[in-house]
Amino acid sequence: DVVMTQTPVSLPVSLGGQASISCRSSQSLVHSNGNTYLHWYLQKPGQSPQLLIYRVSNRFSGVPDRFSGSGSGTDFTLKISRVEPEDLGDYYCLQSTHFPRTFGGGTKLELK
Amino acid sequence: EIQLQESGPGLVKPSQSLSLTCSVTGYTITSGYDWSWIRKFPGNKMEWMGYISYSGSTNYNPSLKSRISITRDTSKNQFFLQLNSVTTEDTATYYCAKTDYWGQGVMVTVSS
Numbered sequence: 001d002v003v004m005t006q007t008p009v010s011l012p013v014s015l016g017g018q019a020s021i022s023c024r025s026s027q028s029l030v031h032s033n034g035n036t037y038l039h040w041y042l043q044k045p046g047q048s049p050q051l052l053i054y055r056v057s058n059r060f061s062g063v064p065d066r067f068s069g070s071g072s073g074t075d076f077t078l079k080i081s082r083v084e085p086e087d088l089g090d091y092y093c094l095q096s097t098h099f100p101r102t103f104g105g106g107t108k109l110e111l112k
Numbered sequence: 113e114i115q116l117q118e119s120g121p122g123l124v125k126p127s128q129s130l131s132l133t134c135s136v137t138g139y140t141i142t143s144g145y146d147w148s149w150i151r152k153f154p155g156n157k158m159e160w161m162g163y164i165s166y167s168g169s170t171n172y173n174p175s176l177k178s179r180i181s182i183t184r185d186t187s188k189n190q191f192f193l194q195l196n197s198v199t200t201e202d203t204a205t206y207y208c209a210k211t212d213y214w215g216q217g218v219m220v221t222v223s224s
Contacts, residue, residue: 039211048207048214060212092158096211100173101148103158
């Protein structure tokens with residue numbers, strides 16, 4: 001299985017500040033079709049995960065441009081600028097290039 | 113808007129089978145996409161369990177070996193999870209999902 005190493009586990013932030021989460025895969029996530037299937041989710045307390053970014057850098061419908069995704073190959077980053085209270089929760093990366101699909105271990109974004 | 117809703121018992125005895133239903137509205141599951149089951153364990157680890165595609169083919173996480181089965185009822189626009197021979201290690205919140213939309217989840221406890 002592809003191991004997704006997500007860091008940090010916990011990320012204290014100040015409102016209005018910036019946050020950066022890393023996700024590294026044990027092998028390249030470039031599919032044979034040339035696409036890279038690395039996605040980012042946010043799970044707010046008491047809710048189900050919601051898609052933020054799909055295929056590395058594409059914001060899902062309704063996601064503010066404060067969220068941005070980048071990376072390639074095995075190294076990916078989610079950045080959140082101007083953190084707002086509704087951004088707090090657990091963030092996960094997911095790869096669906098390889099079988100089986102695998103998740104990162106999660107990052108808890110919390111107030112400093 | 114696509115909506116997914118899980119249903120099923122919240123308590124299952126060890127060695128028995130866990131059966132869950134995912135009801136989909138806003139999209140016909142035979143029209144496209146893969147329809148997955150994902151679970152989140154206490155401690156926050158996420159595991160992709162498997163999917164049934166729009167064509168009816170299935171793909172399962174090898175970690176679940178022969179215990180898992182995902183089927184569907186196209187007349188009701190539902191798909192189902194069956195997990196056999198459960199143990200306390202299968203205690204988790206179970207989600208049905210496509211990449212961009214998830215259900216609210218159902219907590220299942222395996223206990224005698």
